[in-house]
Amino acid sequence: xxxxxxxxxxxxxxxxxxxxxxxxxxxxxxxxxxxxxxxxxxxxxxxxxxxxxxxxxxxxxxxxxxxxxxxxxxxxxxxxxxxxxxxxxxxxxxxxxxxxxxxxxx
Amino acid sequence: xxxxxxxxxxxxxxxxxxxxxxxxxxxxxxxxxxxxxxxxxxxxxxxxxxxxxxxxxxxxxxxxxxxxxxxxxxxxxxxxxxxxxxxxxxxxxxxxxxxxxxxxxxxxxxxxxxxxxxxxxxxxxxxxxxxxxxxxxxxxxxxxxxxxxxxxxxxxxxxxxxxxxxxxxxxxxxxxxxxxxxxxxxxxxxxxxxxxxxxxxxxxxxxx
Numbered sequence: 682x683x684x685x686x687x688x689x690x691x692x693x694x695x696x697x698x699x700x701x702x703x704x705x706x707x708x709x710x711x712x713x714x715x716x717x718x719x720x721x722x723x724x725x726x727x728x729x730x731x732x733x734x735x736x737x738x739x740x741x742x743x744x745x746x747x748x749x750x751x752x753x754x755x756x757x758x759x760x761x762x763x764x765x766x767x768x769x770x771x772x773x774x775x776x777x778x779x780x781x782x783x784x785x786x787x
Numbered sequence: 788x789x790x791x792x793x794x795x796x797x798x799x800x801x802x803x804x805x806x807x808x809x810x811x812x813x814x815x816x817x818x819x820x821x822x823x824x825x826x827x828x829x830x831x832x833x834x835x836x837x838x839x840x841x842x843x844x845x846x847x848x849x850x851x852x853x854x855x856x857x858x859x860x861x862x863x864x865x866x867x868x869x870x871x872x873x874x875x876x877x878x879x880x881x882x883x884x885x886x887x888x889x890x891x892x893x894x895x896x897x898x899x900x901x902x903x904x905x906x907x908x909x910x911x912x913x914x915x916x917x918x919x920x921x922x923x924x925x926x927x928x929x930x931x932x933x934x935x936x937x938x939x940x941x942x943x944x945x946x947x948x949x950x951x952x953x954x955x956x957x958x959x960x961x962x963x964x965x966x967x968x969x970x971x972x973x974x975x976x977x978x979x980x981x982x983x984x985x986x987x988x989x990x991x992x993x994x995x
Contacts, residue, residue, distance in 0.1 A: 723899075726900075729892065730905055734937065735934050760986035
């Protein structure tokens with residue numbers, strides 16, 4: 682079983698893959714730089730709402746397959762947090778790790 | 788429980804009502820919008836929409852000629868600029884169905900940081916399902932527009948099939964994907980998912 686650091690890397694890889702997939706659909710000047718600090722939603726983000734939903738769907742699907750449990754990233758719990766999980770890739774990673782810890786402690 | 792529709796099936800539709808939300812409002816499209824909508828329709832963001840009017844004058848004539856069974860809207864930021872367009876067309880009250888169409892955010896930069904596209908669609912669905920009492924909203928999306936197809940499915944639409952060579956774009960025939968949303972699916976899936984996406988645009992309790 683992957684430790685905490687290994688799990689973080691696994692989650693980051695899933696998010697990065699979703700962003701890579703998105704970039705393949707975008708025009709060159711619309712593509713996002715991919716990294717832990719990449720903003721996902723807000724004034725600093727390059728993603729529009731169609732792109733954000735595309736990432737959410739791909740990440741939810743990959744997490745559900747990998748951990749064999751339904752995972753929702755846009756339910757009331759996610760939206761009531763003081764720091765939005767969609768501020769940037771790092772915040773989304775932290776939120777997903779919290780959800781996974783409940784499903785399958787590392 | 789489904790409430791009785793606010794607009795009875797036997798009454799004429801009348802003019803499109805303005806619809807106001809938290810971040811955007813929908814106001815009826817007028818011929819004064821010909822220049823901006825013509826520009827949006829010829830921008831790269833409209834790549835996947837079907838052919839538009841060639842000139843601003845043609846666009847104005849097209850707007851003036853919209854039939855009575857359509858509600859055509861301009862999407863405006865609250866207290867801000869017009870950012871896009873959205874329509875409910877082929878409104879059929881006896882059969883309680885309509886088509887959502889011509890959805891385009893033409894000025895994405897002005898909508899940055901707000902769930903403008905989601906709220907615009909939310910306002911249109913509220914009109915369709917809650918005020919008009921419709922049972923079914925349907926539409927087609929050009930098959931290469933995968934982000935829009937994914938977005939509409941995430942928000943509850945189900946794929947019904949594919950219409951082969953349905954559009955001719957730049958001299959090439961393309962397929963479209965046919966999607967629909969039923970009233971019970973709207974309430975069970977669309978409303979909570981739209982609520983989640985809308986919440987992203989609100990200030991956080993502990994945020995800066």
